Amino acid sequence: MLILNQRQKDLLAWVNREGYVAVEKMAAHFAVTHQTIRRDITLLAEHKLLQRYHGGASVLSSVENVAYDARQVLMIEEKRRIARALAAEIPDNASLFINLGTTTEEVAKALSQHRGLRVITNNFHIANLMCDYPDCEVLVAGGALRKRDRGLTGEATVQFIRQFKVDYGIIGVSCIEHGGVLRDYDYREVLTTQAIMQQSRQVWLAADHSKFDRPALVELGHLSQVDALFTDQPVSAEMAEVLAAGDTRLVVAA
Template sequence: MPNAETHATAVASASELPGDADIAAGLNVRQQALFEAVRRDGFLTVENLAVNFDVTPQTIRRDIHLLAERKLVRRYHGGVGLPGGAENEAYDARQSLLTDEKQRIAAALAAQIPDHASLFINIGTTTEAVARALSRHRGLRVITNNLHVAAMMSGYPDAEVIIAGGVVRARDQGVTGEATLDFIRQFRVDFGIIGISAIDPDGTLRDFDYREVRVAEAIIAHSRTVYLAADHSKFGRSALVRLGHLSQVDALFTDCPIPPEMASVLQDAGTRVFVAT
């Protein structure tokens, strides 16, 4: 899990958060720094914050309580994250966030995919990074509802790409709808590769668009093995629609150690964890 010294790209746009002057009003230096750390990293544990700021966990909890009362952060069991929203960030913004982390995750996941495998790849900038990392694989058969993935992988000399039909979303070139669901349900593939917008501390998987969630549910149901690609900013983040649970995922690929309170959830679920460093 990233600490307060990590210099990662912010996971929330400046337009969604209060201005610096508003934040500083009534906060001490540590509380301001704590908020900035959460704004950068998306989710941090009380334990890590206490170590990084050299104070007791009780002091950190009081700081979090104050920030939560001002609606600057959201409290979680054992940690703190950004307030949730009903809509995801714009595609262009997400594409530029945590690019190095996504590349590491993608490389780790691609290393677990054998040649001549059949795949689902769904909508998302992290799954697009996975598609790029698969460029040297041989004999892949890829079914996707992501036009960015389809355009990219159709240029690979030894891959067959099948595009799911449906309604194309202008904002990110994702394909959803009843036709998409009907198409995906015709197949049973070796690996379903999915991204996610948010993971609750209890292991619940969440996203922002109900139609996109239904497609991801179908991918999970029709894959022999399910791989989830999610960078650290997804832990403790909020999103509107429930997709499923980590227990439905065979392996989670991420870029930082799992929050301690989520480690037991993953262990109970039997989900393997790959941390790409």
């Protein structure tokens, strides 16, 4: 399991935010040697978290997400805090959509003590986990199964989801742009998440701070379509204005 120290986490978030950062600039900022920064970059590049270049590091391509096994451990403590905060607001006897993503999988884990849940998901990891919870009914969408993360997507998935209207749609996302646009990498996954948002009375987005201003190819929607954003750090003044304009509630997990 990959465990990042705080400097490596901050370095990765910086590169994701800026797009490219030079080794010299990172070494000065963190008050460490160039060799230390290069070792950090090499480690992160080996786990496909960023792209290594001579003299610096950049974000990965906007057309491909970080590998699933790396995302399982990336920002894991932040994801768990977000999951606990979100789960604490879900009442017993609620109906839920839960979509693909490692953050939503942490939400599923945090719901283990709830009773009377009715869960619809296109995520096999979540289905396998929650089917063992007492008094929890799990419905699994059909569709094409992706090898890389055991996610179900495609027209059959969308059609299945559109049969239901649930209390809460719990979604993750790959990118939140500074103007509030939500983006992801796979257009089939985007279509599924859009259906979830349309068929949910409340849409709750779980996203750690590294998701802000990452590059991703496909437009999913806008924060104004989200009722609540659960994250792990206070947002910028500009983002706070976007949330206020869209009447989106902000929850910063302690």
